[in-house]
Amino acid sequence: MTTPKPYAEACERNRAPILAVLQQAFAQVRDVLEIGSGTGQHAVYFAQHLPHLTWQTSDVAEHHAGIEAWIADSGLANVKHPLALDVRQMPWPVAAADAIFTANTLHIMDFACVEAFFRGVARILAPRGVLAVYGPFNYGGQFTSASNAQFDASLRARGVGSALRDFEAVDALARGAGLKLLRDVAMPANNRTLVWQREAIL
Numbered sequence: 001m002t003t004p005k006p007y008a009e010a011c012e013r014n015r016a017p018i019l020a021v022l023q024q025a026f027a028q029v030r031d032v033l034e035i036g037s038g039t040g041q042h043a044v045y046f047a048q049h050l051p052h053l054t055w056q057t058s059d060v061a062e063h064h065a066g067i068e069a070w071i072a073d074s075g076l077a078n079v080k081h082p083l084a085l086d087v088r089q090m091p092w093p094v095a096a097a098d099a100i101f102t103a104n105t106l107h108i109m110d111f112a113c114v115e116a117f118f119r120g121v122a123r124i125l126a127p128r129g130v131l132a133v134y135g136p137f138n139y140g141g142q143f144t145s146a147s148n149a150q151f152d153a154s155l156r157a158r159g160v161g162s163a164l165r166d167f168e169a170v171d172a173l174a175r176g177a178g179l180k181l182l183r184d185v186a187m188p189a190n191n192r193t194l195v196w197q198r199e200a201i202l
């Protein structure tokens with residue numbers, strides 16, 4: 001029996017604003033690794049609208065059947081079958097990438113995972129490579145909206161280390177990985193898309 005395509009309403013709402021950022025950020029990119037592809041909706045949408053690049057999906061194994069269902073239904077040749085990738089398990093199953101994308105993952109992972117994410121990025125992102133991260137962030141230790149504060153409380157109540165991240169803490173990890181912030185773009189629903197670029201010489 002084939003797996004039904006999993007569906008997240010949020011992906012339908014945020015995909016076009018994120019695409020507008022990626023069209024610029026990934027204009028010179030050929031190979032993208034997505035971390036935490038989730039349902040697979042973003043992967044097929046971005047691969048369809050950014051036909052110049054190859055989109056490599058990944059996630060922990062429980063999401064693979066759903067991602068495969070979206071890829072199969074898309075008929076696209078530039079989106080690749082999901083890799084089993086848990087950010088904590090080094091080395092990642094990808095030797096190099098021109099770009100890395102992740103959406104709504106850094107607040108789900110505990111902070112040790114966020115640190116592991118940036119260690120992995122540092123290992124594989126090419127010189128001048130681009131990292132784009134979508135999600136909610138705090139600035140100056142403050143929530144940017146009441147709804148983000150409520151969301152953070154619900155994440156913390158899970159007791160597994162999930163929480164909204166401070167932009168400054170994430171940017172410090174990025175700088176430690178040799179990345180420089182290029183853009184911090186306001187997105188609908190109090191989210192951001194952060195774009196960093198790696199130094200030209202490693």
Ligand SMILES: C[S@@+](CC[C@H](N)C(=O)[O-])C[C@H]1O[C@@H](n2cnc3c(N)ncnc32)[C@H](O)[C@@H]1O
Pocket residue numbers: 008011035036037038039042059060063085086087088102103104105108109113
């Ligand atoms: C809220 S979902 C977001 C999924 C999708 N990117 C989206 O925007 O709809 C969080 C994702 O992070 C992934 N994730 C959580 N911990 C992870 C880890 N340690 N390594 C890799 N992915 C992880 C989950 O499996 C899940 O797919």
